[in-house]
Amino acid sequence: MIKSVRPYQDEPLTYGKFPDGFAWxxxxxxxxxEGAWNEDGKKESIWDRFVRVEGKIKGGDTGDxxxxxxxxxxxxxALVKEIGATHYRFSISWPxxxxxxxxxxNQLGVDYYNRLIDALLEAGIQPMATLYHWDFxxxxxxxxxxxxxxxxxxxxxxxxxxxxLSEIGNxxxxxxxxxxxxxxxxxxxxxxxxxxxxxxxxPGKSAYICGHNMLKAHAKAYRKYKQDFxxxxxxxxxxxxxxxxxxxxxxxxxxxxxxxYMQFTLGWFxxxxxxxxxxxxxxxxxxxxxxxxxxxxxxxxxIFTREERKQLxxxxxxxxxxxxxxxxxxxxxxxxxxxSCAEDRDVKLDYDPTWPNSGSVWLRxxxxxxxxLLNWVKDEYGNLPVYITENGVxxxxxxxxxxHRIYYYKHFxxxxxxxxxxxxxxxxxxxxxSLMDSFEWTVxxxxxxxxxxxxxxxxxxxxTMKSSARFLRRIFADNGFLKDGNPWYDVPDAKHYTxxx
Ligand code: GBH
Numbered sequence: 282m283i284k285s286v287r288p289y290q291d292e293p294l295t296y297g298k299f300p301d302g303f304a305w306x307x308x309x310x311x312x313x314x315e316g317a318w319n320e321d322g323k324k325e326s327i328w329d330r331f332v333r334v335e336g337k338i339k340g341g342d343t344g345d346x347x348x349x350x351x352x353x354x355x356x357x358x359a360l361v362k363e364i365g366a367t368h369y370r371f372s373i374s375w376p377x378x379x380x381x382x383x384x385x386x387n388q389l390g391v392d393y394y395n396r397l398i399d400a401l402l403e404a405g406i407q408p409m410a411t412l413y414h415w416d417f418x419x420x421x422x423x424x425x426x427x428x429x430x431x432x433x434x435x436x437x438x439x440x441x442x443x444x445x446l447s448e449i450g451n452x453x454x455x456x457x458x459x460x461x462x463x464x465x466x467x468x469x470x471x472x473x474x475x476x477x478x479x480x481x482x483x484p485g486k487s488a489y490i491c492g493h494n495m496l497k498a499h500a501k502a503y504r505k506y507k508q509d510f511x512x513x514x515x516x517x518x519x520x521x522x523x524x525x526x527x528x529x530x531x532x533x534x535x536x537x538x539x540x541x542y543m544q545f546t547l548g549w550f551x552x553x554x555x556x557x558x559x560x561x562x563x564x565x566x567x568x569x570x571x572x573x574x575x576x577x578x579x580x581x582x583x584i585f586t587r588e589e590r591k592q593l594x595x596x597x598x599x600x601x602x603x604x605x606x607x608x609x610x611x612x613x614x615x616x617x618x619x620x621s622c623a624e625d626r627d628v629k630l631d632y633d634p635t636w637p638n639s640g641s642v643w644l645r646x647x648x649x650x651x652x653x654l655l656n657w658v659k660d661e662y663g664n665l666p667v668y669i670t671e672n673g674v675x676x677x678x679x680x681x682x683x684x685h686r687i688y689y690y691k692h693f694x695x696x697x698x699x700x701x702x703x704x705x706x707x708x709x710x711x712x713x714x715s716l717m718d719s720f721e722w723t724v725x726x727x728x729x730x731x732x733x734x735x736x737x738x739x740x741x742x743x744x745t746m747k748s749s750a751r752f753l754r755r756i757f758a759d760n761g762f763l764k765d766g767n768p769w770y771d772v773p774d775a776k777h778y779t780x781x782x
Contacts, residue, residue, distance in 0.1 A: 291692060292649070294770060295699050298761035304407070304710025305757040306368030307361055307732070308671055310414035310462065312344050313719040315374060317351030321389035324380035326416035327426070331478035342725025348717060348735050349742045354397050356744055360716060360733055362404045364750050365757040369406050370670060370712050371397065372414035372462065382421035398454050409457035409670075409712070411520070412502070415467055415478070422479050427472070427491040456515045458506070459601055459670065460499045463522040464550050468492040473622050476723055484621035486581050489568070493583040496553055496593060503596035519554065520601030520670040523547050525650030525657070526610045529631065534612035538628045541567075542610045543657060545626045554597050555662040558590030568625050574617045581620075599709065600658065603671035604693075606643065607650035609633050639685075640675035640728045648692035655700035655708060664707050669697065673714035675721070675728040686732065686749035687769055694756060713753060717744055 312328045319325075332343040350357055361369045376382070377390035394410075401408045417426060461467070466477070468488040475482035499519055506517050526542045528535040544552070544561040552561045559565070560582060568582040585593065609631040615624030636645035651672070658667060674689040690713065700706040718731035726737055732750040736743045755767045762770065 294691070294695050294762055295702065296762045296764045297698060297702055298759075298763075299698065299701065300709075301760075303708075303760060304368045304409075304668065304712075305366050305753075305760075306370050306409065306710060306712035307364065307366045307716040307753075308370035308712040308714050309350070309357075309716050309719065310372040310411065310416075311374035311377070312347070312414070312416040313715075313721070314348040314350040314357075314717070315377075316344065316346040316349045318343075318345050320351065321377075321393075322380055322387040323374065323377040323390055325419040326374065326376045327419055327422050327478035328416050330419050330422075331480055334480065337480065338723055339725040339727055342720065342727075344720040346742075347720045348744075351393060353742060354393075355400060357716065358397070358400045358404055358406070360744060360746070360750075361401070361406055363746070363754075364732070365754045367405075367407060367757070368409055368457070368710060368712065369401055369716075370409040370411065370459075372411035372416075374416050375413065376416065376418040376420075379418070382418035402454060407457065408455050409459065410455050411459040411462050413460065414462040415471075417479070426479060427467075427494050428487055430490075430494050430497070453513055456513075457668075458515060458517040459520050460502045460517065461495055462520050462670075463603055464492055464495040464499075464519075465522045465546060468495065469622060484619075484623075485625065486620070488622050489582050492549060493585075496550060497585075497589055499554070500589065500592040500596040504592055516598035518597045518599040518601050518668065519550070520603050521547055521550055523602045523604045523654055525604075525607040525647065525653040527607060527633075527650075527653075529609050529611035529629075532612075535610065538612035539610040542608070542626060542628045542630070543661075545622075545628075547658075548661075551600065551658075551662060553585070553590070553593045554595070555600060555665065558594035559585060564625075567627065571615070571617050571625055575620055599666040599668055600662065601668050601670035602654065602658070603714070604651060604654055604669060605672065605674070605714075606645050607636070607647035607653075639689075640677040641724070644675060646674055646689050646693075648689075648696050651693050651696040652700045652704070655697070655706040656704055659704070659706050664705070667706065667708045668710040668712070669708065670712050671714035672711065673730050673732075675730045677727060677729065679718060679729045679734055681734060681745060681747045683732075683747045683749045686747065687752045690749060690753060690756075691769065695762060698762060 318329050328344060332338050373394055378387055380387050398408050468491040470477040471479055472481045472491045473484050473488035481487055503517055526539045528539040541563055544563050548561040549564060553559055564582060569580040572580045611629045613629035615627050632645050636647055638645060672693055674686055697708055697711055701708050713732060715730045717733040718729040718735045721728045732747055732753060734745045734747055752769055759766050
């Protein structure tokens with residue numbers, strides 16, 4: 282159970298090394314960096330469509346060119362190498378390799394990923410490939426997308442894509458796979474709020490169906506991968522959106538609400554895979570009760586068959602955590618007259634006013650949240666292998682002397698070290714988000730998460746390392762925090778930022 286630690290004080294750094302073989306990575310995703318949205322046989326994704334809808338993206342920005350990584354991937358690999366990362370996490374654009382969503386492979390698209398993978402391996406960097414980071418094929422969306430649990434849909438496609446890639450040899454080279462990136466966000470922001478592609482606003486219903494089909498797709502992909510690629514020592518997992526939640530008070534109600542919020546966010550997707558093949562009981566109970574009060578003939582939360590539950594349970598070799606920020610939670614009974622996922626949870630969410638800000642309204646850096654989260658995962662699901670698959674912070678200035686980002690990485694990574702050395706958490710790798718500034722979804726290029734800057738006014742999209750990239754390089758090289766090692770450990774923290782909102 283999470284105990285309150287707010288308002289927090291920065292704790293003294295722990296010095297020491299990460300376990301041997303710890304994975305140090307940098308992360309990106311296809312739509313955010315590649316550009317070349319309609320080149321070499323690639324077809325439209327739901328994001329290509331969505332960015333063209335008036336008013337959806339800040340400043341009318343698109344990912345049409347983005348960082349132009351489709352053409353500049355060699356520069357990306359060189360940067361990853363220069364920073365000394367042992368791993369690089371990228372995603373594969375589904376409509377680039379399977380333009381019709383299913384069926385024929387687009388060889389030119391496949392060649393792109395093969396070139397990238399080969400270059401990474403040559404540079405001594407292990408690839409980690411995400412099969413789905415939100416750029417769903419528009420042609421499948423037109424047939425109902427994730428809401429369609431019949432063929433042809435994502436369900437049958439995820440395993441098929443793994444298979445397609447294997448035919449060209451990639452599964453042998455890629456030892457780390459992630460099926461889905463943040464199904465929670467894809468479901469809730471894409472199908473509930475409609476703020477992300479495909480822009481569907483259907484509160485309290487579609488998100489649960491979308492999530493349900495994503496979970497089934499994940500399980501199918503895992504089973505297929507394990508069956509077809511036995512003996513390749515590859516690991517396949519899934520990455521979740523995570524927050525650390527802190528109770529607003531010590532009252533039993535708030536503490537319970539905090540745990541409930543964790544179950545409705547992380548538990549929604551992790552519980553079926555890592556606990557018992559089904560949704561958390563609290564979700565089943567609450568959504569069931571509210572659906573009844575609202576006059577629905579059955580719960581808005583779909584039900585897994587016994588066979589599906591069997592497929593789901595244990596369908597992951599590791600748990601991937603994308604972690605950025607924390608929330609303060611209090612008990613507040615939802616209004617059952619409003620049908621929505623938010624009302625189903627009976628919580629009120631806040632930030633602690635003492636938490637510093639960042640370039641994104643939703644992101645308050647709370648370093649001890651990282652350690653709390655890792656402990657929550659260990660207590661809830663057992664001590665399974667964990668990868669932090671994203672962690673990072675934004676600004677709006679894009680300054681190269683990004684002291685606030687150094688502050689963020691220093692304290693978040695140190696909390697990972699504490700979780701490992703003091704609490705015994707089994708963390709096997711850490712990926713910083715992101716290698717470079719990129720297309721930040723609805724806010725376009727206005728919020729920057731990169732440890733490298735990209736000049737979007739330059740047609741060559743010139744990349745420049747920021748101070749934080751050099752800071753990470755030192756941690757990666759030392760495989761930890763060495764006393765008297767990194768000069769940044771001794772300087773006062775730059776918690777107060779430059780150029781933020
Ligand atoms: C990650 O999601 C993504 O995986 C990554 O692609 C992205 O670049 C990174 O965050 C930084 O943003 O609050 O309803 O207006 C983190 C979770 C989900 C946080 C969407 C921002 C904005 C939608 N993000 N949310 S909303």
